[in-house]
Amino acid sequence: YIIFNKSVIYAIESAVIRWSHQVQGVLKRESSQPLLQGENPTPKVELEFWKSRSEDLEYIYNQLRTIKVRGMAGLLDKFQSSYLPAFKAMFRDVRAALTEAQDIHTHLLPLHHHLEALESVEFPKVKPRLRPLLHVVCLIWATCKGYRSPGRLTVLLQEICNLLIQQASTYLSPEDLLRSEVEESQRKLQVVSDTLTFFKQVFQDRRENLHTYFKENQEVKEWDFQSSLVFVRLDSFLGRLHVVTDLLKTALDFHKLEKLEFSGIRGNALSQQVQQMYEEFQEMYRVFSESSYDFLDPQSMEFETDVSEFNQRVEDLDRRLGTIFIQAFDDSPGLEHAFKLLDIAGNLLERPLVAQDTSEKYLVLIRMFSKDLDAVRTIYSQHTQEEAELGFSTVHKNMPAVAGGLRWAQELRQRIQGPFGNFDRILHPLGKAVFLGSCFLNDLISLKAHSFW
Template sequence: MKPTKKPSKSPSANVPSHLESSAKKMAKFKEARESRRTLLTAAHQYIIEVLASALGLEDTVAEEFVLDSPSLAAFDDFFAKGGAQAIAFAYQESKVPGIECGRTFPGTEEGAKMLRLILANIKQTIFTGRCFFFTRSNVDSAISAKTIHQEIALVELDASGGVLRGQRELLSKIYLPAVSANEDWGILSNTDEGEKIKKAFTSAISNHIDFLEEAQMMIESIKLSKASGIDFSRFVTVEDMKAAGEDVNLMRKYEKVLMMWYKEIDQVLTKSDQIRKENEALGILIELKHWKKMCAEFSSVIEQTKGAEFKAVLNFLSANASKKIKIWQDLEIRLTEHLNEAKDSVKLLSILEKNCQPLYKFNPIAMAKTLQLITDLIFAMGYVSRFCSTPERITLLFIKVTNLMLTGCSAYITDNGSSPIWEQETEVLIKKIQDCMYLLREYQSCFYKTREETLKQMAAGKSIEVSGKPIFGKFRRFCQRLEKISQLMTTVKIFSSLSHANIEGIDFLAEKFQNIYINVKKDQENMLDHGKKAFDDEFAEFTSEINNLVLQLEDFMSSSISKKRSFLHALYLLQRFQKLNIPRLQVEISKNYNLILKRFVSELERVRKHYEFNREDPPLCRNMPPVAGRIRWVRNLLNKIQEPIRNIERNSDILTTTPDKEVVQLYHKTAAEFAEFQKYHHRVWLKEVAELRETLQVAYPKIQELLVSLAPKIQEVYQETKLMQKMGLHISEQAVWISLKAAQL
């Protein structure tokens, strides 16, 4: 008989039943995931794309994270009419989802965590990362894909430091500034009642921010260590405690616990007294936050000292007259004093902080308007609070105000860092610098005025001598730096005219200035930081190089002018240098002008001598008639001296000295003589022409007519008349008649 063959098993028979079950579950979960994917609409995709953009993820990655959720019901509820007003997401470390999400995460261990985007439940999810809330204000209609971008808004909250901290940051840095900056309040605008409502609303936000801050401080406050090794329920009566106090080891245990708490509390108090390194830009705000934190810590410690264990230890040691009780009592007094100081400081600084709000707006003019009130408040704190009644505390508050103003001025000058100094118009920058200097003057005026009034009002024994030196020293140095910046920018603008100067040979000086400008422009970071001396060294070097450039420019100007043979050309060149508008050249321009003026005087004297020598018989051009020739001759002499003096008079700002005026007087005297010479010969000529008309008419009896004589005098009158007309002189009717007759003949 052949052996019986065993039936072969199918491949699936070798697979364990639990693996087969897992595969079926995975297939089922994948099918459910794909089913969820088919439910995604354009509205779903819009939200996914916004989340991906905010997180810097690919749209597909964000979509897969959303599909990890077992249900999309939250979306449906958010989109539906009358549905939820918000839908939340969190991007934070969470457990790696299991196979029920419909996909696997190879390489991850069971229970491991990964950074992922989750569809959150606001009531159940513990937020520890970046949170995103999509909200809508209108639930009367369903959200459609076409209008979703108009119907919903996105709010992001960073809960990495805690939800309370994240909510406070969101309100204080986004919502409160946005509400404060809003100008369109609809029907609330421009009405007294509306203003009250707006202030109440803003105040409510501020109060909620303060509440969140205090709550956060309480959570983070000091926790005293727990006592161990002691059964506090053993002793009820004083007699029991006294009897147990005979046990030396037990007494030591109780004293050790009390000293443990003592050291912890003493450490808190000592730390609060230490000098803090602060952000100067926050000013009074950081001081207020510090005292709020101290108040929360001291209150927390005192509350803990009222606990059952603490009282049990104190009662036990008191019943047994332990020497450690006196040490604790001294510490308790210190703790109470610190708490009272913290509460008092919080109360006063809160009032001061509200009035310091304009200092955060980075506008020196707006800051100046509130300085008197701030100054009055700080001095008032000196005699209404025993904790702020020392010169050191008052000075510290003023220094914080100063630091806040310095930060605001720096932001004002640079448009909050968006406009570097070198990229601004010089006039705009100088105006900003002047505003900052005005703020310092107002600050000093308010301070010294209030200080004097306060000293008069306060009793002699309680007067507080507050020095202005530590308060204004930094601000003064800052303004000194601003003055240097102003000088630097003004100098750069003035000497930039060299690049556009139409003066032959000045190019090498313009190039030299450009090199100076490039070198000083390299460092922009240290310009407003008056604590860094690098800029001062660079400014000193810049000033030295500009001084050398001015000397070279003066030499070049004097050399160029001296080479001009004509004093008129020299004057024109001098005026080109004057148009550069470089104030430091003014002295040298005046010197060169005086030299040119002397050359003009020499020319004027030469012309006068020539006139005096030739006035009786002037040298005339060839074929020039005598009268018109004399007039043209004297006019040419007048033109030689007239154009320079008119040019000088147009620049009357340089005619300031007595010699200048004497030269002008000499010119006017000479010009008057020339004008009189012209008038005299013109007048004589008109008279001669009038007499000549009668003699030029000759009678011929045979033909019984008067005819014009063709004598040479007619030709002369004709020529004179033509020239007189060209020179714009008056022509008589006789001269016109003779000229017409001569032309006809």
């Protein structure tokens, strides 16, 4: 009988050891495991985890409460087994974990509706749904004690970021983004960038107002974790969007080379050089338009390598383009042709390396315009001096004094407005300064015109 009891107790103790290992395996599972394994789960994985955890623990808890298991615990107690405390601790741990899992699962359920709504709309319509989503997250933090943990909340927020990245990638369609019209692709990128930036702003706003979600007699627990823990992948994705945006801007700039033609002595030769550069750029850009990798994936190092090589070659094109513009400017016979060249060049002159190489030509423009400005100023001074000395001024033949004076002022002002108005379109600081100077003289002439009345 004693031998029988010992064998039974030994079997029960062995079962307790085996159960403890199995139960501990269940208890140690965390929803962060997919993230730690390098996966990119969405919030639905979080909701499913706590639903499954609640069901699994409830099943284990019910097993531990069966008559058979309670009888086994009674035998351990009767024979004062050293494994009885371990059995009781296992039971307490399961009961506590079940209570926590059920509470968390209940509090996470309202998220399901918001996530469904978020996934059911096109990405441009996502922005209005972000604030209500984070509002629910804040309520969960304030009302669910088991989820009021930085580790668990950052997992949920990272998963929300993953969902937004997933939807943004679907909307952008990487396989078509660099093959579509550049302007349309730029518009889509701007929509995504604005939406993701807005999400970060709403997060910060809710973080600063987290105290409003707690009751008056409740201790406020702030989000004391770093934002970078939440947005590590989202920020990488935004960084990749900026790289693609710069790539598209470069493509848009260099597509203008296709129709760029020059006049003057070397016009034909310069135009041929530009066409050759355009063909070179098309070949360079084809690396991206024909690529098979997902260039929106921040982990894609192949894209980083291609972009680095591409930018180096673009720098060479910018230098050559700057040299061509300098030669074309030097060939311009006058102011009208010089400004026409600026209009033709357009945004290409705003490219940093091109602007750096051509900036000194703005000084040449200023000197050319300065002569015309001095001439107008001299005419104006002579006219006012003549009027002061003689009491009248020369006007157009066969015209009354008032009408003739107005006509004179209008012609002089038109002489300024025509050429000098071009400076208003020049982004260079010197161009703005000259434009302001011409406006000042134009105002003086306007005042002079009013004096004829």
